Amino acid sequence: MRIVQFVHGYPPEFVAGTERYTQGLSRMLVAHGHACLVIAGSERTASQPSMAVEWDGGVQIVRLIGCAGPDDRRPSVHNPPAEELIRWLLDLWRPEVAHVQHWMRLTNTVVGVCREFNLPTVVTLHDQWVACTRVHRFQPGEQLCSDLEAPCLSCVERDPWQRDWEIGERLSLRQRILERELRLAHRLLVPSAAQQDFLRQIVPAIPDRLEVVPLALPVRRRDRIDLPEKGYSNGPFRIGHWGYLAPGKGVHLLLEAAQLLPPDQRIEWHLYGLSSGPPYEERLERLAAGRSVFFHGRYTFEDVQSAGLDLAVFPSLCYETYSFVLDEAFSLGLPVVASNKGAFPERIGEAGLVFQQGDPGDLAKTIAWLLKNPAELARLKRAVSTGKVVPMEEHVTRLEKIYGEVVESREPERDADLAEREFLLHLHRVVEDRDREIQRLRGHVAEQERAVKEQERAVKEQERAIRNLEERLRQTEQTVLDREAALQQTRQALEMLQSDHANLRAHLLHLKQTPLFQLHELLKKLLKRP
Numbered sequence: 001m002r003i004v005q006f007v008h009g010y011p012p013e014f015v016a017g018t019e020r021y022t023q024g025l026s027r028m029l030v031a032h033g034h035a036c037l038v039i040a041g042s043e044r045t046a047s048q049p050s051m052a053v054e055w056d057g058g059v060q061i062v063r064l065i066g067c068a069g070p071d072d073r074r075p076s077v078h079n080p081p082a083e084e085l086i087r088w089l090l091d092l093w094r095p096e097v098a099h100v101q102h103w104m105r106l107t108n109t110v111v112g113v114c115r116e117f118n119l120p121t122v123v124t125l126h127d128q129w130v131a132c133t134r135v136h137r138f139q140p141g142e143q144l145c146s147d148l149e150a151p152c153l154s155c156v157e158r159d160p161w162q163r164d165w166e167i168g169e170r171l172s173l174r175q176r177i178l179e180r181e182l183r184l185a186h187r188l189l190v191p192s193a194a195q196q197d198f199l200r201q202i203v204p205a206i207p208d209r210l211e212v213v214p215l216a217l218p219v220r221r222r223d224r225i226d227l228p229e230k231g232y233s234n235g236p237f238r239i240g241h242w243g244y245l246a247p248g249k250g251v252h253l254l255l256e257a258a259q260l261l262p263p264d265q266r267i268e269w270h271l272y273g274l275s276s277g278p279p280y281e282e283r284l285e286r287l288a289a290g291r292s293v294f295f296h297g298r299y300t301f302e303d304v305q306s307a308g309l310d311l312a313v314f315p316s317l318c319y320e321t322y323s324f325v326l327d328e329a330f331s332l333g334l335p336v337v338a339s340n341k342g343a344f345p346e347r348i349g350e351a352g353l354v355f356q357q358g359d360p361g362d363l364a365k366t367i368a369w370l371l372k373n374p375a376e377l378a379r380l381k382r383a384v385s386t387g388k389v390v391p392m393e394e395h396v397t398r399l400e401k402i403y404g405e406v407v408e409s410r411e412p413e414r415d416a417d418l419a420e421r422e423f424l425l426h427l428h429r430v431v432e433d434r435d436r437e438i439q440r441l442r443g444h445v446a447e448q449e450r451a452v453k454e455q456e457r458a459v460k461e462q463e464r465a466i467r468n469l470e471e472r473l474r475q476t477e478q479t480v481l482d483r484e485a486a487l488q489q490t491r492q493a494l495e496m497l498q499s500d501h502a503n504l505r506a507h508l509l510h511l512k513q514t515p516l517f518q519l520h521e522l523l524k525k526l527l528k529r530p
Contacts, residue, residue: 001034001035001096001097001400001403001404001407002034002035002037002093002094002095002096002097003029003034003035003036003037003095003096003097003098003099003403004036004037004038004039004089004090004093004095004097004098004099004119005022005025005026005036005037005038005039005098005099005101006038006039006040006098006099006100006101006102006103006106006110007019007022007038007039007040007041007101007102008040008041008101008102008103008104008105008106009040009041009042009043009105010022010023010038010040010056010061010063011023011056013040013042013043013044013063016244017126017217017322017323017324018101018102018126018127020217020324021101021215021216021217021324022038022101023056023059024216024217024392025216025392025395025396025399026038026056026059027056027057027058027059028392028393028395028396029396029399030057030058030059031058032396032400034400036058036059036060037059037060037062037089037093037095038056038059038060038061038062039062039064039086039089039106040061040062040063040064040105041063041064041067041068041102041104041105041106042063042064042065042067042068042105043068043105044063044065044066045065045066046065046066047066048066049064049065049066049067049081049082049084049085050065050066051063051064051065051085051089052065062089064082064085064086064105064106066081067079067081067082067085067105067106068105078107078108078109078177079106079107079108080107082106082107083107083109083113086106086107086110086113087113087116090113090114090117090119091117095119096119096120096407097119097120097121097122097403097406097407098110098111098114098119098120098121098122099121099122099123099124099399099403100114100121100122100123100124100185101124101126102126102129103129103178103181104129108174108177108178108181109177109181110181111123111181111182111184111185112180112181112184115184120186120406120407121184121185121186121406122185122186122187122189122399122402122403122406123181123182123185123187123188123189124189124190124191124213125188125189125190125195125199125210125321126191126321126322127321128198128199128202128319128321130178130182130199130203130206131175131199131202131203132152132202152171156171161438179203179205179206182206182207183207186406186409187209187211187402187405187406188207188209188210188211189210189211189212189213189402190210190211190212190213190321191212191213191214191215191321191322191343192212192214192321192322192342192343192346192347193212193343193346194319194321194342194343194345194346195212195321195322195342195343196210196212198319198321198342213395213398213399213402214322214390214395215322215324215327215390215395216327216389216390216391216392216394216395216396217324217327217328217389217392235308236266236267236268236292237266237267237268237310237311237371238267238268238270238307238308238309238310238311239254239267239268239269239270239309239310239311239312239313239367240270240271240272240304240307240309240311240312240313240334241254241269241270241271241272241312241313241314241315242271242272242273242299242304242312242325242328243272243273243314243325244273244274244276245271245273245274245275245276245280245281245284246275246276246280247276247280247317248316248317248318249314249315249316249317249318250314250315250316250317250339250357250358251271251284251315252280252283252284252287253315253317253358253359253360253363254269254271254313254315254360254363255269255284255287255288255291255293256287256360257315257360257361257363257364257367258287258288258291258293258364259287259290259291260360260361260364261364261367261368263290263291267291267292267367267371268292268293268294269288269291269292269293269294270294270296270307270309271284271293271294271295271296272296272297272299272303272304272307273296273297273298273299274297274298301328304328304332305332309332309334310334310377311334311335311336311337311367311370311377312325312329312332312334312335312336312337313336313337313338313363313367314326314329314336314337314338314339314344315337315338315339315355315357315360315363316338316339316341316342316344316357317339317357317358318342319341319342320339320341320342320343320344321342321343322343322347323338323342323343323344323347326338326344326347326348326388327388327389327390330351330384330385330388330389331389333381333384334381334384335351335352335353335377335380335381335383335384336348336351336352336353337352337353337354337355337363337366337367337370338352338354338355339354339355339356339357339358340354340355340356340357341357347388349383349388350380350383351380351383351384351385351388352380353366353370353380
């Protein structure tokens with residue numbers, strides 16, 4: 001069978017859960033003798049939309065380059081450049097069935113394009129993107145959006161000139177297009193009953209055809225080991241968390257809970273994965289102060305496997321729809337403590353405990369209870385069954401059956417709303433023209449700003465020169481004043497000398513008139529005679 005997979009990213013450019021799942025699924029399909037093409041989104045840029053062709057073993061990968069929008073959180077409607085590339089690929093490759101894992105970084109009309117080729121399509125809804133441009137209904141303020149009809153206007157990204165009415169219309173049009181995509185799909189799959197129920201609540205118009213098909217992660221299982229009756233070894237109690245260290249995953253809650261536990265507890269906290277950025281990383285480091293917290297950074301599954309962990313904790317603030325890290329924890333024989341929302345309670349069952357989402361105090365109490373009751377920890381470990389992890393081969397076998405059914409029961413092409421697509425193309429051209437004009441104006445403004453900055457720089461230089469001249473003038477004026485003062489002092493001294501000289505002359509004249517001086521002069525004359 002010739003199968004095309006659509007996904008928003010593919011390793012190694014993107015290595016999150018859905019991307020790695022798609023990679024494992026595609027590899028296994030090839031191993032089962034199928035031909036598999038993956039059309040993947042990319043954040044690589046180019047002057048013109050283009051394609052990058054790669055091979056991952058026997059899987060052919062085509063990344064759409066220069067097609068992704070500037071921000072996936074904007075209420076995008078559809079992507080004509082990506083559509084055209086997808087049409088060209090489908091016409092060239094002629095698949096028998098399509099499986100849409102995600103629309104993001106591609107176009108919101110993937111299923112509609114497939115139906116133009118009368119191509120039966122299966123869709124897996126991995127998250128809440130069909131109802132939320134932020135993907136996980138996780139608001140900027142680290143709060144899960146609990147409203148069934150969420151006020152999206154305050155949440156979506158926008159340009160400064162966009163008004164509420166425009167964003168509202170784009171959101172409405174986006175929703176209509178995605179609901180049409182779901183109607184056009186032959187089969188709609190979800191990874192858990194929790195996701196099935198949640199989507200039915202937040203997307204009222206969603207078709208009542210959601211099938212629960214648990215996912216699979218291609219990880220190497222560890223042989224089960226004999227667990228000590230007390231629940232953990234004589235060494236420190238090792239708690240592990242792995243994946244993406246981001247606010248939505250609630251990693252800070254884990255460290256806040258660590259601070260609430262007595263500092264003398266023999267607990268080690270092992271965090272595997274890269275952080276979402278320096279601010280959050282610094283926040284985690286501050287919360288780790290005074291506790292035995294180890295940041296391991298980039299990791300492989302084998303790193304977690306060899307860590308000797310006793311417990312896995314996943315305090316996610318998002319509404320998790322499946323959670324591949326649960327599969328990894330179960331494959332290691334680890335019990336789990338996780339948030340009580342989303343698929344966690346459904347999937348954990350008797351193999352772990354749940355706590356109130358977002359409450360570090362409740363998380364700390366749960367961990368403390370396990371420490372005080374090692375027999376309960378041992379019971380949880382015994383409840384971890386390898387049956388909780390679906391092998392990829394078993395998962396592919398189930399999908400092969402679904403693929404075969406949609407190919408055999410291929411329905412006539414439904415109305416694909418071609419008029420609406422033409423209208424959307426018109427809107428896209430209008431928006432592109434406006435964007436070009438905005439970019440031109442932005443360039444003009446940037447040039448003006450650069451000119452103003454140059455003028456400001458020149459004015460500052462002139463002001464600096466004027467200040468220097470003023471300082472030199474002030475110094476010169478002070479020098480003149482100092483010299484005038486010195487000259488005045490010299491004049492006064494000269495006048496005093498002249499006065500003294502006149503006094504001396506008057507005194508001398510007075511002396512010459514005295515009898516004594518005259519006698520002195522007479523004696524001088526007598527002495528000069530022979």
